[in-house]
Amino acid sequence: MHQHKSRVITVQVRRGSGDESHLVVYEVPLKPGQSVLGVLQYIYDHLDPTLAFSCSCRIGLCSACLVRVNGEVARACTTVAEGDMLIEPYSSDTRIKDLVARPPLLAKHKPNDSPSG
Amino acid sequence: MPTEEEICCDVLVIGTEGTGARAAIEAAEQGLSVLAVTKGFQSRSGATLTADGEIDVDSHSACEIFGQQGSPDDSAEQFARDMIRGGDYLNDQRLVAIHTEEAPARVKELLDWGAHLEGFIHAPGHTYPRGLWIPGLKLARLLARQLRKRDISVLENTMVVDLLRDAEGVLGAVAIDLPTGKLLVLRCRALVLATGGAMRVFPLTTAPEELTGDGLAMALRCGVRLQDMEFPMFLPYTFLTPSALRGVIFPYDVSALLEVHALNRQGERYMFHWDPQRLEKTTRDINSVAAAMEIRAGRGSQTGGTYLSFKHLPRNLLEFSTKWFPGNLRNWRAAGFQLRNFFPDLEEAWEVAPACHFWNGGIKIDERCQTSVPGLFAAGEGTAGIHGANRLAGNALTMTQVWGKRAGSFAAIFAKSVGLREPPRAQVEKATHKVLRLRSFSSGPTVVEIRQEIRRIAGKLVGIVREEKSLSQALTAISDLRDQLPHQRVQGQDPRFNQEWIEGLQNENMLDILEAVVRASLARQESRGALYRVDYPFTDDDRWLCNLVLQRHDAKWTVRKEPVQELYVSLPRGKRAYGQKEGGNHAPA
Numbered sequence: 001m002h003q004h005k006s007r008v009i010t011v012q013v014r015r016g017s018g019d020e021s022h023l024v025v026y027e028v029p030l031k032p033g034q035s036v037l038g039v040l041q042y043i044y045d046h047l048d049p050t051l052a053f054s055c056s057c058r059i060g061l062c063s064a065c066l067v068r069v070n071g072e073v074a075r076a077c078t079t080v081a082e083g084d085m086l087i088e089p090y091s092s093d094t095r096i097k098d099l100v101a102r103p104p105l106l107a108k109h110k111p112n113d114s115p116s117g
Numbered sequence: 118m119p120t121e122e123e124i125c126c127d128v129l130v131i132g133t134e135g136t137g138a139r140a141a142i143e144a145a146e147q148g149l150s151v152l153a154v155t156k157g158f159q160s161r162s163g164a165t166l167t168a169d170g171e172i173d174v175d176s177h178s179a180c181e182i183f184g185q186q187g188s189p190d191d192s193a194e195q196f197a198r199d200m201i202r203g204g205d206y207l208n209d210q211r212l213v214a215i216h217t218e219e220a221p222a223r224v225k226e227l228l229d230w231g232a233h234l235e236g237f238i239h240a241p242g243h244t245y246p247r248g249l250w251i252p253g254l255k256l257a258r259l260l261a262r263q264l265r266k267r268d269i270s271v272l273e274n275t276m277v278v279d280l281l282r283d284a285e286g287v288l289g290a291v292a293i294d295l296p297t298g299k300l301l302v303l304r305c306r307a308l309v310l311a312t313g314g315a316m317r318v319f320p321l322t323t324a325p326e327e328l329t330g331d332g333l334a335m336a337l338r339c340g341v342r343l344q345d346m347e348f349p350m351f352l353p354y355t356f357l358t359p360s361a362l363r364g365v366i367f368p369y370d371v372s373a374l375l376e377v378h379a380l381n382r383q384g385e386r387y388m389f390h391w392d393p394q395r396l397e398k399t400t401r402d403i404n405s406v407a408a409a410m411e412i413r414a415g416r417g418s419q420t421g422g423t424y425l426s427f428k429h430l431p432r433n434l435l436e437f438s439t440k441w442f443p444g445n446l447r448n449w450r451a452a453g454f455q456l457r458n459f460f461p462d463l464e465e466a467w468e469v470a471p472a473c474h475f476w477n478g479g480i481k482i483d484e485r486c487q488t489s490v491p492g493l494f495a496a497g498e499g500t501a502g503i504h505g506a507n508r509l510a511g512n513a514l515t516m517t518q519v520w521g522k523r524a525g526s527f528a529a530i531f532a533k534s535v536g537l538r539e540p541p542r543a544q545v546e547k548a549t550h551k552v553l554r555l556r557s558f559s560s561g562p563t564v565v566e567i568r569q570e571i572r573r574i575a576g577k578l579v580g581i582v583r584e585e586k587s588l589s590q591a592l593t594a595i596s597d598l599r600d601q602l603p604h605q606r607v608q609g610q611d612p613r614f615n616q617e618w619i620e621g622l623q624n625e626n627m628l629d630i631l632e633a634v635v636r637a638s639l640a641r642q643e644s645r646g647a648l649y650r651v652d653y654p655f656t657d658d659d660r661w662l663c664n665l666v667l668q669r670h671d672a673k674w675t676v677r678k679e680p681v682q683e684l685y686v687s688l689p690r691g692k693r694a695y696g697q698k699e700g701g702n703h704a705p706a
Contacts, residue, residue: 017613031359031360032358032359032360033358033359033360033361033362033459034359034360034361035360035361037361038360038361044565044616045565045569049563049564049565049607049608049609049616049617050608050609050611050617051616052613052614052615052616053616054157054158055326056157056158056161056162056163056325056326056327057162057166057167057325057326057365057452058325058326058365059167059365059366059451059452059453059454060452060453060454061166061167061254061452061453062160062161062162062166062167062254062325063161064157064158064161064162075453077361077365077453078361078453078454080361080458096274096296096613096614097296097611097613097614098614100614102158103158103161
C-alpha cells in the first residue's frame, strides 16, 4: 500500500468555535502511507497555520487526535488517508476550536481501585 | 495588554503525568493546596503513556514482594551497580542508591492503587530480570484517578511561559490558558518541574508533541544549572517510511526477538564492524552509532536511513512469531498500528533510522530534588545524575515514581517554611511581553520556518554522531536563529488555541536546549554512553570521568567540569574503546 504514486486530494475541514462552524477546503498532496494527522500537519505547516488541531503521541495510544473522518470517529494518527475526505471535530458539543475538542471523560473510579486511596 | 488572572497555591507542579502526578499526590498528602498544570490534556499527553511498560525493581524484591520469577541473589546495591555501569560511570552514586532502594515501595503503592502486573522481563544491561510490566497508558490513567480522588486541581491546556523569582528564590510562573489565550499568574511557595525531556528538538523522535524541553529551558533562564546535556539517547531502528509510521514505532524490540539483519545500501551487515559477536543484538547506543556512521559514510538507504531485513527468515517461521511475540508485538502490532497493513509479506526491508528517545541529562538536582535555585524542585526525565550517560531499559517509569514522590515531599516541606511573595512586576511583564511580541506584526520568518530550521540544525549539524567542525557550525547557525527569534512571524491572531503562539514559545525553548546540547558536546572531547564524537572515538576515563555543568547569565554560558564522586562503585581509569566496559571490544572499523 505504500507503493501509491503521490497525488493531490481535496480535504474539507469543519472549522470554527462555539455555535459557529464552516467548511474550509484544502488541496493536499498525498504521500505514500500518509495518515490523516499527516494531512492536518501538512495543512498547518504549508497552507494555513491558523488551523487548530491537537495530537500528542502520534502512535495510536493517547487519543488526543480523535476526529471524525467522513463521519466516523477515528484517531487521526493511525488512520491512513485514502483520498478526498471530510474532517470534523469528534464532538461538536465539546469543541474548543476547529478540530480541538475536550476528550471524552475517562472513567472516574474503576472497580479495582483500592478503597485505601 | 491581555488580562491576567491570578491563581495561588502552596505547591505548583508543572506536568501532570507519571512524575508530576506522583509529586502532586505527595504534596497533597501533606495537607497542602496543590495545583498541577499541563500543556496538553491530562492522561492524553506526555511521555508516560507511551512507555511500553517495564518498571524496574531489584530482582530480589520482584520475588519477595511481587511474587515474580526473579532472582534472590539480586539486591538494591547490585541494581545500583548495573545502573552505574550502564551510565558509563557518570551517575551521581548517592541518587542511584536512593533510586534502587525506594523503587519497590513505589511500585507496591501502584498495586495498592489498582495497578496489575502484566509480565516480568529481563532486559539487556540488567544482571537479573527486573522489569515488572505495567503499561504506561494504564499507569497514567491510574495516577489521574488518584489525583481526582484527592480533589487536586488540574489545569489542562495551560502552557507555562516562564518562571518567576526574586532574590529568595522561585515564587511562581506566568502561563497562557490556551483555550482563551488569557494570561495567568500562578503564585506558589514551592514549584516542581516535571516536564520531561527535549527530544522533539531532533527531527526524528519517538517522543510525543509536548516534549520540547520547556521545563529545562525555563529553568536555564531562571539561573538553574543543567548537567549531562550532551547525552540525549537514541533508539536505532524506527521507521522512516511510510510517512504515518515515521519515527514513531519501536521495531527495535523485534530485533531483540528475531534474527534480523541491519543492512547498508550495499546489502552488507555493517554490525560485523562494531560488535562481531552480538551483531544487531548489541546495545542500542552502539546500534545507533553504527547506523549513523553508515548513513554519514554515504551508505544509507533511499530515504536516508538503513535497512532492516527479515527476508532470510522462512515464511512459516515468521507466521509463528504472531503466536509467541510478547505484549503489543504479538500479531505484529506496534502501539496503535498493525504493521502487516504496511508491510504485508515482509519480503521488503524496512527503512529505519535512529530516533531521539530519552533525555539522560537535564536539571541538576540533589537528593531532595532541589535545583540550584531555592524553591524550585525538579524530578523525572529531564533531571541529571540518575542515569548518567545512558539509561537502562525499564528505568524511566521507576524514575517517575521514586523521584516524583521525593520532589512532592521535599517541595511540601519547603513550602511550609516560606510565605507567598509578590511576583516582581518587571518579571511578569517580561514574560507577558514574549506573548505580546508574537501578537505584533513582523516580516521575519514564520514560527513554522523557525521550528523547521531548529530541527534541520539538530539533524544535520548535531545529530547522533558529532564532531567539532559541524558542532561549531551549529553554534553559528543557532546564533543566527537567535537573532531572528524576536521577529518570528505569526499569521493568525485568534487568541483561542493559537498553535502558532505555542510554537513561537516552544521555539525559544528548543533553541536554548539545542545550544546547551551543542556546548556540552563540544566541550566533551571523548565518546561515552549516548555521546559519540567522531573526532574523539575513545572513552577517556583519566580526563573525562566528570559531569559537565552548564549555566547561562544573560547571553553568557559557562561550562564547568565537576568530578564524579566515588562512593560505592569504583571508577575506571585509563582509556578504552567506545562501548567497551569490561570484556567486549567495539572498536569502530
